[in-house]
Amino acid sequence: MVGGYAPATLEKALRIRAEETVVPYAGGTDLMVQNRKNVEYLFLNKIAELKQIKVDKDYIHIGALVTFTQAINDDKVPQIMKDAISKIAAPAIRNAGTFGGNLGNGSDKADSVLIEFAVDAKVRLMSLKGERIVNVEDFCITRRKIDLKDDELIVEVLLPNKPYKNYIYQKVGGRNSLAISHVAFAGLFEEKDGKIQEFSAAFIADAGRFLRFKDIEQTLIGKSKKEAKNLKDKVIKAYSDKIVLTAGRVSAEYRKTVSLNLLRDFLTWFGV
């Protein structure tokens, strides 16, 4: 085709990616809005291997070209992810938008990426030279900046294969559909033998990047709920100090207050 490539295999796609200056095209829902002029697209939608959802012992593998609608209808995808992606925009966008695209456009408000942050997901990247597996928090550097080399493609997202039983996901947008997250919160919690075994809290707050502070989380790991309760105000203060926001669609005061409100609610919900 004129002005673009639509390879049927990943190998061919990687070759084109290596040899030509192309813009990878997944679902198009963000790219087409950007309306870039004079670019050649590398259309990835014919590559069957990028559209698969698989599970092995360690990971749930979600192919880069898996659409949100496909994932919502797949039993292998954990509910926490479904909660988030079913609130993306509206059906026509979810039918086209993909996991790879949500990562690749470098938005700091990508709803699927928030969950990936919260669950310590990894991103598998490939080039002709081989593959790289990077932690999602390393892949997403800041808004519109990702760790993707010019010859690489996002191949899949790896979610740790866990039950994800105790979690809270909340999205706050400007309306009930077709809404960009003003604030979104994903928190996970696990307890074992009376001690906090896992505690994770990730935020979208129009902060230029996704927010997750593992050092603060660490202060609660291994504690009993009672001990954690005593630390609660200190923990929230620590988050408050770290969440520094700049001007955005809604006020920084709003985004920060709501972020901390949702965090406090999450702690209260699991008994801290």
Place this chain on the structure above:
Amino acid sequence: MYAIKFILNGEQTEYTGNAGDRLLDVLRDTYSLKSVKCGCKEGECGACAVLIDNTLINSCCVAMGAVDEKSIVTMEGFKKTPQFKVLSDAMADFSAVQCGFCIPGMILASHATLLLNPHPSEDEIREGLSGNICRCTGYNAIVKAVKKASEEGDGLW
């Protein structure tokens, strides 16, 4: 170089233009399919929604290269189907069409909703149409019409 081949309203079609061209513009300008309306070009209104392989997609958010080997249906094609007749009659019963600009996209969204779920609840209808902005009606009439179509058109979806 080869042309982009796709099925457009049932007809095998070849597009020799640029793969980066926007489907919305190509449908309107190259193929004169004017039922496909442009309301925002940003995926935020649904006026340009079409069916691609029976799935609802905003044509403003699609480059031509992505429709190679796909099947596209616009209102020009859909209006010949029995499902259209049922939806149209139901919409007429509630006078759900006002200015008419959102309605081709809205009807295709209604059809797509019923394809996935032939007997949706009101909430499910509202979810199915949630990407299509209508500024005229307040949506009640449209939602009631889809509900009625799902009953009248039992077996069609």
Place this chain on the structure above:
Amino acid sequence: MDNISKSVRKKDHEPKISGESIYVGDYQCAKDGSAILTGKILHSKIARARVLSVEVPDLPKGYFYVNAADVPGENKVNIVLDDTPVYCKDTVEYIGEPIGMVVGPDKEEVERILSQIKVEFEELEPQLDVRSSQKVFFDYEFSHGDIEKAFKEADKIYEEEFETGYQEQAYIEPQGMMAEPEKDGKMYVHGSMQCAYYVHGAIMRVLGCKPDEIHVFQDVTGGGFGGKEAFPSVLGSQVAVAAYKAKAPVRCVFDRREDMEYTSKRHPSICRYKAAIKNGKVTALDCDIVFNAGAYSTLSAVVLQRGIIAAPGVYNIPNIHVHGKAVKTNTSPCGAYRGFGAPQTFFAIEMMMDHIAQDLGVDTLEFKEAHLVKQGDMTSTCGKYHFPVPLPDMINEIDKVCDFRRKHKEYAAPQSGRYRKGIGMSLVFHGAGFTGSGERDIIKAVAKLRKYKDGSVEILASNGEIGQGVRTTFPKIVANELNLPFDKVYYNHPDTERVPDSGPTVASRSLMIVGELLRRAAIKLRSVWIDGKEQEVEEHFKEPDFMIPFYIDKFQGDAYPTYAWSVNAIEVELDTLTGVSKILGAYGSFDVGTPIDYNIVLGQMEGGFLQGIGYSSIEKMDYDSKGRIRNNSFTDYLVPTTKDVPNMVAMLHVEKYPNGPYGAKGAGELPLVGAPGAYVEAVEQALGGAKIHPLSHVPFTPDDTIAQLNRHREEI
């Protein structure tokens, strides 16, 4: 239900739903088959500046740059005054002001040329703050009673300021106009519009030609809501000048961002209200109202008139003084939007009454009920409410459907926990038709019926179908009066060459005023009907005999012959963690007289009510320190979707108006007007009431809710 109210299949249902209707952007070629040139406007990027030079690159053959120098007539677009230029004069007065237009066959080439034009500006200090603006376009004042005495004798005096923001019409079809030079030298202008004769009048001046040298046709129009009342006169003039220069058809269709940022919107307002209380009743009201008109005066005069007339709302307050101003700022000119000035002042009076009641420790609804106007009472302008005021019955209807009184008292008690509830009610009217003697002195509507040999009857009028259903309701009236089958009567989109001037499609007037003209015309035709003969009848507007003459200089007399009424209740559940107010229910009882078509009227009520709820809650638009509107896309200016108010109930209450067709009154604007008062009262109640959180502006967003909660937390 009257027979006339029974719903029919709308005349435009089939072509619209099948996608066959041709909107202005859909034409493949001009009427004579020639290719259409694309026009794109060169907009100012600066709020106020002298334009020193415009450097246009060398233009390829067939491309043109059009500006003020190309205007053959006057470089003035006639709206109410003539201050809006077709293309800017020496200065630009707002971001977006048209400097010129690039015209040519290829859209992308036009855009490329546009991007290469260099404009040299000498920047001037823009006036952006409405409060300090010294340039007053319109200044009106009226009073009755003895306001000074009432304030002197008051037990208590309240003073409060209320603010409302922009509202964008957000019709789904953006503005678009096209001009085609015709072989006989005429200019044919058509597009998306509400008022074909407004466009006609404006272009005559701009092209410097006679009435019969141009004709204007309304294409199928994808929504107006007031936004296509005056603006098409501006864009129409611009394409007409371009077509005149290029000697070829020119079309300009705005893209969404252009449309949202640069076309007219609802006037932001600041209303300062002062009330005197004596023995638990409001005895005097002093209202100071300022509308932000933007850079040119456009329709601000008439918008302001309607706004200030509604200043005391539906309450009988013996002493009032109202002062209203529309001031200039260097921002996009504001204009008409459904409600036309009234939503702003109704919000102020409804909140004022709420706040006074709460301070006095009485139920807000009971307080309002104690002040309601009734038939025979004097209006704010010393006119008369000539007909029954059905508000008490409508309040009961709403109470019945949503258990308002019980909930309103229950939610007023202190609440705790994450989620808190509130319910609010507003009571409003809307006067149909032009304000004052406008219908009689300015519009002078004429409508015709033409009967053909085959017995079919064509309606000739200039009111445009914009979704509100006139292509269906007009024929219903005529068919009913002539006892003809519905399909024997039809009404096409108006072309000024073929139809008389029955006035613009504005002010909720089409059905009530022109519909009645058509009913009378039909009776006339019936009396002269001869089978097999082509016949024509004509009717002219006649002011009802009961009207108390209105004097605009004094704001005295009947501003409107009658009023449509509405009672709105909105119930919310407020999430104190996120500030989001979920709408649990929105209930409206609307009296627009006899519905000429039940479904059509219900659709108007539901659609308008939802726009009003959007205006109250999520539709936020503002300009920044440079005068630029950032909320210029559907991503950043949010309108309600299917999922935002799933539980909206609209009900019709019928109080017939004897001078409207079969008892019909104006309908289109009413449902929007009351939403802000009801919504904000509900949110305020959920927040704990006005004593803690007196809310005073719309839109009231989650951002505002959290700010209120934070402030309160700091205070305690």
